[in-house]
Amino acid sequence: MFGGLVSVVQAFGLYVASQDLEERIIDDTLTAELQDFAARRSRNPRSLPEMTATIRAYVMPIQGSASVPAEVAALAPGRHQLMLDGTLFRAAVAVQDTERFAVLYNETQVSQREQGLLALLVGGVFVMIGLSAVAGFWVSGRVIAPVTDLVRRVAKLHLQAKPESLAQYYPWDEIRELAQDFDDYLTRLNAFIERERAFTADVSHELRTPLAILNGAAEVLLSDPKLPPTCRHRVTRMARAAEEMSEITAALLVLAREEGTQAARSVSCEVETVLEEVVDKLREPLQAKPIELKLNIQAKPKLAVERAVLAMVIGNLLRNAFAYTDRGEIRVNLEAGSLTVTDTGIGIEAEKLPRVFERYYASQHSRGSGIGLSLVKRICDRYGWSITIESEPGHGTTTKLEF
Secondary structure, three states, X not given: OHHHHHHHXXXXXXXXXXXXXHHHHHHHHHHHHHHHHHHHHHHOOOOOOOEOOOEEEEEEEOOOOOOOOHHHHOOOOEEEEEEEOOEEEEEEEEEEOOEEXXXXXXXXXXXXXXXXXXXXXXXXXXXXXXXXXXXXXHHHHHHHHHHHHHHHHHHOOOOOOOOOOOHHHOOOHHHHHHHHHXXXXXXXXXXXXXHHHHHHHHHHHHHHHHHHHHXXXXXXXXXXXXXXXXXXXXXXXXXXXXXXHHHHHHHHHHHXXXXXXXXXXXXXXXXHHHHHHHHHHHHHHHXXXXXXXXEEEOOOOEEOOOHHHHXXXXXXXXXXXXXXXXXXXXXXXXXXXXXEEEEOOOOOOHHHHHHOOOOOOOOOOOOOOOOHHHHHHHHHHHHOOEEEEEEEOOOEEEEEEEO
């Protein structure tokens, strides 16, 4: 486009300059012929006007008439353009003594030359546009080639302990700086991932061992028939908390793994079984409130998800319903593609609904830390599920999880 624009401007300038030059040459020629004709008439009044293929001269008395074309006789002193016998002429008219002189220049050849020049310039413009396009694509390809190569190499990068340096392939300063930035970022990213992997391994080892000890100790205490009822109740709560912590740890470790692994895709989990297990764990706490838990299983879907992760999602939804319901009922409905939890609790204000999935968000009526629902939303995003909440203050809340 730039080459075409430059060629158009140049062609226009050449054409205008050519026209102006031709006009100046014709005017100079007419002036010289007019002066020469007037000088010859002053020396010899009977001198005949010049009549050639290019120049025509006429002499007319100031008063009276002469045998000249009417178009010429009507011209006033000065420069003119006129058509005579179908031919375009440039005319110069001057008055000397008692006579008026007119000299005409035939512009036919000039017009033909201008048309030829115009055709040449137009052709040159198109040739220049074509050459500019070819050169532009070639130059831009050469300029962009290192960037394209860098993009290709970045796309092939994999997270590994020692990433290959990209800057070594690019001697050019600008591309080398960009590649060096990629190298630095990839190095930091790999270091971060290594720390995350180390942390995940530490959590897996350091937390599971004490939790197993807690569970074992709780089982030993609960097996003692001499344990007082009050202590037995407390130990039962401790055992349940330890078991929940084990499940949460397992679920968090699953979420810490890289998505799309073969192990994650090969897991199959029965939603009904997990739901019933979670409900059984919550029935004892529910006895502390006048709440009726209704479980309606209409289908038995299976999901490619770890049991601990699904148990965490269902457990959070049911515990939220229990925490914000003081009396009434909690209905759990399991269908082929969804799980719905409906309660008759205090409900959620409409302006606060969009923020319930934000991490650490807690309203004035909140009875938790604000992590449960944000964790549920993260799990849903991980597995491609959707979760929606509808609520009416004072009448309850309905949470629907669509698989």
